[in-house]
Amino acid sequence: MRGVVTATPYRLAGRESPNSKRVGYPICDSKQCSQGGPLTKFHARITALALTVAAFGVTATACSSTEATSDGAGSATRSIETVRGTVDVPETPLRVVTLEPVELDTSVALGVVPVGTAVLSEVSGVPSYLGAEAADIATVGTVAEPTIEDIAALQPDLILGTETRHAEYYDQLSALAPTVFIASQSDPWRDSVRFVGRILGKEAKAEELLTAYDNRCGEIAEKFGTEGKTAQLIRPRNGELTLYGPSSFAGSTLECAGFTTPPRPEWADEISVDLSPELAAQASADLIVVTATDPSDPAAIPASITANAAALPNPHAVDQSYWITGVGPKGGQAVLDDIDRILSD
Structure with a gap:
């Protein structure tokens, strides 16, 4: 049988573009x-x-x-x-x-x-x-x-x-x-x-897909004037609120589309951080996105978020299947579709 060697992904020593920073995609945190x-x-x-x-x-x-x-x-x-x-x-x-x-x-x-x-x-x-x-x-x-x-x-x-x-x-x-x-x-x-x-x-095709993703990000940023605005992705689970940072998959996509993640010291080392419900107001941002298995469910956004309307205005429920775990070119475009739709409302 032919011998096989495992390999690590191609990786640049420096950044290729503002959107090519280290970005993780945890299924676990x-x-x-x-x-x-x-x-x-x-x-x-x-x-x-x-x-x-x-x-x-x-x-x-x-x-x-x-x-x-x-x-x-x-x-x-x-x-x-x-x-x-x-x-x-x-x-x-x-x-x-x-x-x-x-x-x-x-x-x-x-x-x-x-x-x-x-x-x-x-x-x-x-x-x-x-x-x-x-x-x-x-x-x-x-x-x-x-x-x-x-x-x-x-x-x-x-x-x-x-x-x-x-x-x-x-x-x-x-x-x-x-x-x-x-x-x-x-x-x-x-x-x-x-x-x-x-x-x-399919190296050339992979680059085309990433370029299309970057171009779509730029179009959304220009269309909606997102520069200078903040966005926070929140995942309710196990009685807590998990906040995703700029190095998470969807967090990086929000930043690619022009938003800034509210700063936290944890972002230096962590992809996500958990908050207890009583601290929900700490997730304050201009755009609040909340993941759910069924975004159409009226109960998808927990009371700890809706009760803090001043800090967490107009939260939007989105599909967890691609915002959290849909890592890749197709998932990225699906997240951008949601961002475009939300900002168009």
Whole structure:
């Protein structure tokens, strides 16, 4: 069987644009997410590579060169040079399985619809915001606990996952198909989009999608004059209010559209922070956005928010499936659709 090396996403040492700062996309909060380095091709090299990563940091830049090759069986592959070594992936993958939301969203956006995906909830299944083309994707367990038997039944030719979530499954997955992990679900989402594009041989298309996202942000900012205004994303859960900062996926999209997140000292290190209901007024902003599983539910916005109308004026309920977990080009456009709609009302 062809050897496979995990890899970290392509990452720049500096910012590419005002919108390319480090942006995480937690399904868990950053304080709940652990970091981990990808596995290597040869087990004997694990210790040496781990020391190298510790010395240079997990944000080391991966090489971006690719080379088309053919294995002994004659099937075309692309060799991608990274800081982890050489990753051999199919030149044109046809049966991709994704285990992370950003990999699912990006693959669909790039026109490479996976045959299977892990989902956040087997009850809700594949997110509807991805459109009709994603409706028939088979589910293979949850993001936290993918089901190896279900993945094997799909006969994948490429598997994409995440080191911090799926390291324990790597040996089983790589026995089924070439397996590539991003380092962490908290990595900058734009870098992960580029990485998936590179793995799928769709680098130019991935850049086009990110450019379209940036352009849409600029159009909204100009249309509604958002510069100088503040916006706060709030997620009610477990009796508390979770505030999302500028390095979260949707928080970064609000900032991309011209808003500023109200400053908090926690934003230096955290993607989100929890407030007790009695402190709801601390979330004060010009625009208040509240996530819900059903935005049409009159009870979607909790009383702790509506009771603080002076500090939290006119809160808007939005769909949690893409504001919190819809990480990627399609999720980004869905969030921008909501922002445009809200500001047009």
